[in-house]
Amino acid sequence: MQDNRDSHPLDLSYLTEMVGHDPEFMIEVFETFIEQTPFYIAELEDALSIKNWKWVADCAHKIKPTFSYVGRSDVKEFVQAIETSARKEENLESIAEKVADLRLLLDIIYAQIERAIAEVRGKYNV
Secondary structure, three states, rough: HHHHHHOOOOHHHHHHHHHOOOOHHHEEEEEEHHHHHHHHHHHHHHHOOOOHHHHHHHHHHHHOHHHHHHHHHHHHHHHHHHHHHHHHHHHHHHHHHHHHHHHHHHHHHHHHHHHHHHHHHHHOOO
């Protein structure tokens, strides 16, 4: 994986700006991310498996903003690269590798989110 994305910390400033200091809503955003992204990734992989580049781009576009909510704008930019390649039908051979990297990154992000949930619960007694 490039750019050391796997050790990039969560930056919760965007989420805090969006929801204020509402710990229950923050936890809800985290849990929704954990529940929904496997469906988004499965859809992205389905599109990739049939080389439907418009669908790949649309799937990447759909999942992209969710990374800002959980403080991983770096991954949002990574997903943007997948979307752009698919939409322009350029560097198509690299898309499958990037999607595989994204799946690995998600495991790391899920662990980061679980720690963040525990911290929020501990800090605010939620």
